[in-house]
Amino acid sequence: MLYVDPWCLLEPDGSLPLQQPQLWPKVMQLAEAIQAGWDLPRQTTRQTLLLCTKRPQRKRCPGPLWVARQEDDRLLVFCPVCNTEQMLIQNWQSTPWAGVRPAPVALEPETLVADQVDLDQLAEALSLNFEDWQSYLDLETGEILNVPGECFDQLEEDEPSLFTDVDLVEEHLEEARRIHEDATGRFTAIDPLESHERFAIMESFLVELPEGRMRRQLENALRGRKPFRRFKDELQVEPAVRERWFRFEREALRAHASRWLEEARAGRELTYPATSRR
Numbered sequence: 247m248l249y250v251d252p253w254c255l256l257e258p259d260g261s262l263p264l265q266q267p268q269l270w271p272k273v274m275q276l277a278e279a280i281q282a283g284w285d286l287p288r289q290t291t292r293q294t295l296l297l298c299t300k301r302p303q304r305k306r307c308p309g310p311l312w313v314a315r316q317e318d319d320r321l322l323v324f325c326p327v328c329n330t331e332q333m334l335i336q337n338w339q340s341t342p343w344a345g346v347r348p349a350p351v352a353l354e355p356e357t358l359v360a361d362q363v364d365l366d367q368l369a370e371a372l373s374l375n376f377e378d379w380q381s382y383l384d385l386e387t388g389e390i391l392n393v394p395g396e397c398f399d400q401l402e403e404d405e406p407s408l409f410t411d412v413d414l415v416e417e418h419l420e421e422a423r424r425i426h427e428d429a430t431g432r433f434t435a436i437d438p439l440e441s442h443e444r445f446a447i448m449e450s451f452l453v454e455l456p457e458g459r460m461r462r463q464l465e466n467a468l469r470g471r472k473p474f475r476r477f478k479d480e481l482q483v484e485p486a487v488r489e490r491w492f493r494f495e496r497e498a499l500r501a502h503a504s505r506w507l508e509e510a511r512a513g514r515e516l517t518y519p520a521t522s523r524r
């Protein structure tokens with residue numbers, strides 16, 4: 247059984263640990279258990295919305311989990327179907343989920359825009375680096391625009407070079423013009439992750455990988471020459487770890503994208519208070 251103190255997983259103000267997206271599923275489980283159990287009288291129990299994760303005889307246990315508030319005030323999460331105790335939660339009383347729900351927060355127009363941004367698409371734009379293309383986020387519509395750099399050359403009336411793809415420039419010229427001529431700050435350039443940032447994501451993946459051959463190989467890859475390439479190659483060896491990496495990377499990029507988005511919006515408010523209230 248797992249003994250949990252939620253405060254080991256949360257930021258001091260009770261929010262999600264932004265730097266560690268791999269912990270979020272665990273935090274959400276805790277949140278659900280505490281929300282289902284905080285108002286129970288001691289020595290009583292009720293069903294939660296969580297499903298059992300045990301696999302007796304290799305088949306997923308179909309049990310819904312229950313939470314009981316024990317005599318000593320800890321919350322016990324257990325499965326009555328496969329009869330296992332799964333978590334014992336202490337020190338939960340001051341977490342954000344123990345008590346009435348937080349007061350509703352009104353959706354401001356700006357918040358709506360943030361919600362329209364496709365985080366996966368933004369994460370992709372932040373992680374990919376296509377030479378000669380530049381991505382922009384339109385802070386008013388949430389749309390992500392990809393524009394060939396040559397369009398801007400043309401708008402600045404440079405002579406097209408022999409290699410200019412005229413059709414491509416034509417196709418994106420209007421978008422480029424809107425970005426080029428905008429004076430309200432609605433378009434923010436999306437610059438791809440620096441390689442030290444990508445490196446940090448790989449390193450934090452290793453931290454959560456169990457000790458063993460695979461982890462050692464990956465650590466060696468990161469320490470040697472051409473770390474990005476070798477890291478990728480090593481992952482080919484074990485498809486399960488590779489899958490796990492892809493999930494981890496996706497979550498890390500999404501977390502990065504959401505921080506980036508917050509900063510972009512805050513930056514615009516500082517610079518253009520009038521237009522953001524339109």
Ligand SMILES: [Zn+2]
Binds near residue numbers: 308326
């Ligand atoms: Zn079960």
